Structures are given as structure tokens and as C-alpha cells.
Amino acid sequence: MNINRKENSELMKNVYSLNSEQSILKRKDSSLSYYFARCVPGADIQAHGQVVIDSKDPKYNYYFALDIQGADIEAHGQVVIASKAPEYNYLFARNIPGADIEAHGKAVIASKSLLYNYLFAKDIPGADIQAHAQVVIASQRLSYNYLFARDVPDAYVRGHGSVIINRGSPMHNCIFAQIPGANIKEHEYVVLTNKQIIYNNCSYTFAQIPGADVKAHGKKIIDGKDPKYNYYFARDISGADIEAHGQVVINSKDPKYNYLFAKDIPGANIQAHGQVVIDSKDLEYNYLFAKDIPGADIKAHAQVFNPNIQVKSYKKSR
Numbered sequence: 001m002n003i004n005r006k007e008n009s010e011l012m013k014n015v016y017s018l019n020s021e022q023s024i025l026k027r028k029d030s031s032l033s034y035y036f037a038r039c040v041p042g043a044d045i046q047a048h049g050q051v052v053i054d055s056k057d058p059k060y061n062y063y064f065a066l067d068i069q070g071a072d073i074e075a076h077g078q079v080v081i082a083s084k085a086p087e088y089n090y091l092f093a094r095n096i097p098g099a100d101i102e103a104h105g106k107a108v109i110a111s112k113s114l115l116y117n118y119l120f121a122k123d124i125p126g127a128d129i130q131a132h133a134q135v136v137i138a139s140q141r142l143s144y145n146y147l148f149a150r151d152v153p154d155a156y157v158r159g160h161g162s163v164i165i166n167r168g169s170p171m172h173n174c175i176f177a178q179i180p181g182a183n184i185k186e187h188e189y190v191v192l193t194n195k196q197i198i199y200n201n202c203s204y205t206f207a208q209i210p211g212a213d214v215k216a217h218g219k220k221i222i223d224g225k226d227p228k229y230n231y232y233f234a235r236d237i238s239g240a241d242i243e244a245h246g247q248v249v250i251n252s253k254d255p256k257y258n259y260l261f262a263k264d265i266p267g268a269n270i271q272a273h274g275q276v277v278i279d280s281k282d283l284e285y286n287y288l289f290a291k292d293i294p295g296a297d298i299k300a301h302a303q304v305f306n307p308n309i310q311v312k313s314y315k316k317s318r
Helices: 007-016 021-027 028-040 045-055 058-068 073-083 086-095 100-109 114-123 129-139 141-151 157-167 170-176 186-192 200-207 214-224 227-235 244-252 255-264 270-280 285-294 298-305
Strands: none
Touching: 021 028, 021 045, 028 045, 045 058, 045 073, 045 114, 058 086, 058 285, 073 086, 073 100, 086 100, 086 114, 100 129, 114 129, 114 141, 114 186, 129 141, 129 157, 141 157, 141 170, 141 186, 141 298, 157 170, 157 186, 170 186, 170 200, 186 200, 186 214, 200 227, 214 244, 227 255, 244 255, 244 270, 244 298, 255 270, 255 285, 270 285, 270 298, 285 298
């Protein structure tokens, strides 16, 4: 966070309206003393620093320590710690050499701010990872437990994962399971035992995680009867049951996914997928099927365009 242009302009105007350093010091305004100390060579750093310290304003104590050479880091840090403001305790610990990491960390922990406990643990060397993690776990918030486990070195991944398992949807579990150290089988159980059809397609993503039960996830996809994900599963997942996924696509009567299945999946039933496309009378996919698929019944696809067309009966050779 930086002081914005408008605020900077106001500070400059106020400083120039006063004709001496003593006038500014008498105002006991932390913003004016910070600006004067930063911009005026030869300013009395100790005196302006004391004004800022006495103000107990965590923002200007942080900026004074950050920008002013000769600032009393310990004294400004104590003001920030006493303020218990999680944002400025995090910034002070992150950006000020010599900051009391333990004390600033305790202020952030006591605040119970999920954002700043996550950031403190992620960004500050020497942070008490376990203590910050406990704040996040206790909150039961799915997003911050996921971020903490994903981004914080030495995070207790399974502790955060337990929140996801107990409270998260199959999609949350699918995403969390991709974090190194996650308990794959427990997250997988949530996905596989889910009864809501809307989440069946999570199995496509989960099956790509090393150690996943491909057969069980494939059955979930098949039971969902979605031609799109049956096509994707057959295309992308090693060990997929091509025949079973293909049958779902055929039964769907969707010309697009019957064309794609026949084009992209080795071992696809070309005749059956082709017949679905022919029966659909979809001009685009009849054209593409006849053009792209070795073994397609060219005459039958051509007759979709014109039932009276005379085409020599043949199949495109492989």
C-alpha cells in the first residue's frame, strides 16, 4: 500500500502553508511530520519521529519506519504492535529490516484476520506457521484453507484438507486433492460417494490425479450420461473403458460428440457413431464425418444433403 497522489498533494499543500519546522511540530500531526521528514533535507528526524510515535497511528508509524533514514524502528514497531492492526503488522514485519517478527505475528494471530494470517505465514520468514494455520483452520473457511495449504511452505496440508473434506463440495475436494501432501483417498471418497449428478463430472478431473481410481471415476462419468465428459474421459484418461464411454455418446444422439469420438478415440465404433450423425441430419457434422473419418459411409452422409444424389457406394479407406 502506498500513499496515493491525492493524499500526497494535500500533505504538500499543508506543509507549504506553514512557514517553519517548529510550526509543523507544534501541530502534532503525524501525516505532516512524516511528509516533512521525508521531503525536507536536514529535518529533525527524532522530533518528527516522536510526533508520529505519540500519534499512535499505525499507518504513519509504518511509513516513517519504512521511508525515513534514522527512524527509531523499535519504537515505531511498538506502536504498530500495540495498535493490533493486522494490515500494518503484516507490512511492518514484511518490509522493515529489524522488525520484531514474533510480536507482529502475535498481533496478526490475535486479530483472527484470515487474509493477514495467510499472508504473514506465506511471506514472512520466521513466522509461526502452526499458529497462523490454527486461525485459518478454526475459521472453517474453504477458500483460505485451500490457499494456506497450497501457498504456505511447511503447511499442515491434511489439517486444512480436513476442513475441505468435512465442508466442501466434490469440486472443492477435487481441486484440493491436487495439492502435494493431500490425502487423495479421503478427498476421492467425497467425490465418488456424492449423489448429486451435477458434480459427476468432477471425476474427469480427479481421474487425472496420480493414484486415483480410474475405473470408479469412469463409472461415475458413464452414469452421468453426459456425452461431453464421456468423450473427454475416453480421450484423456489412460485405462478408460472406450466401449462403455462410446456407448453413452452413441445413446446421446449428439452429432458433435459422436463425430469427435469417432475422430479422436482409437477403437471407436465408426459405424455406430456415423449412423448417429446421419440420423441427426446435421449438415455440418455429416460433412465433417465424411471428410475426416476413415471408414465413414460417404454415400449415406452425402444423401443427408440430397436424398436423390447419386454417389458410388464406398467407404473412405483407412
